[in-house]
Amino acid sequence: MSWPRDMTKNENLSLFLVSEKHIMSPEFHSRFSWCGGLRKYHVKFGVSNITPRSIGNLREFSDIETGSWYLKSENKLVPVNVENRRSVKLPEWYYKSMCKLVDHEQGLLITGRQELLNPPQTAFKTAIQTRYSDLDFNLHLNTAEYYKFCSDSASMASQSGYYRHFTSDIVHYPVLQIEASFLGECGPAEHLVVYTWQDEKDFTKLYFVIHRKEVRIFQACFIHESKMSTDKVISSL
Structure with missing residues (x-):
């Protein structure tokens, strides 16, 4: 994931994935296999956690009618300078804006390293x-x-x-x-x-x-x- 060129003066930053966790319900594979057919699903995406040096994203696939979930997934990304491959801080404007979007009601899947x-x-x-x-x-x-x-x-x-x-x-x-x-x-x-x-x-x-x-x-x-x-x-x- 790269930074939009018109959003920051430093164009040498990219977000690198460092960890992720996926939890599938027993029905997940049946629903998403060849036998499952084509269906519509509700997809929820949000910011699960953020620090000055990392950001977490949470995704959830669920049934539109019943609300039961099939897949919960969370990943953690860190900003890296693409030239020297070293971890850096998130741009201050980005950190402040993302802090407002953190879903504090949703529990974290990734609770530690x-x-x-x-x-x-x-x-x-x-x-x-x-x-x-x-x-x-x-x-x-x-x-x-x-x-x-x-x-x-x-x-x-x-x-x-x-x-x-x-x-x-x-x-x-x-x-x-x-x-x-x-x-x-x-x-x-x-x-x-x-x-x-x-x-x-x-x-x-x-x-x-x-x-x-x-x-x-x-x-x-x-x-x-x-x-x-x-x-x-x-x-x-």
Whole structure:
């Protein structure tokens, strides 16, 4: 997300995503799968939180008639100087204007920084090379690609018999929650290693860490439904 050129004297600022959390209702995948058909939904978007150095956005998809929600999502962004890649403060005019829009009645999904995930020696590993088509307009890896890499890795792990309980392709077990942290940038033609493993106590929790050489650039926790879905799926998410 970039700053509008006519809104600030400093055109070297962009907003970079650092963390996000998604919570899906059990009906989410049925509603948004191929079997769900075309429907109208109510979409709510608001400012969930703001500090001089960060801003949070909250989105909610819900049923127009009943008001029941299907998806709640929150992300946290920080302003960065695109030349030196260092975090900076939000412009004062922007900070003051956004403070007026914060929804104080809506609870936060992201309540704190995600704990550091350390892959065990037994973690399932997948090697990936990034492509130029994976980049966004900031010329680094698109957010969606990180999730795609994790989903592909989880599919390989589940079908190889690495996970317990998930003996079929993981795409048949709906994702109910995702919490992710974006810890570093990544460009094209980079060699990455995706680590995935299962929580020792809760088999529905799958962990992911992506390394570029020895640098951790991404980590996430996916919570899956324990039962296999009968809906026709489009992809892992």
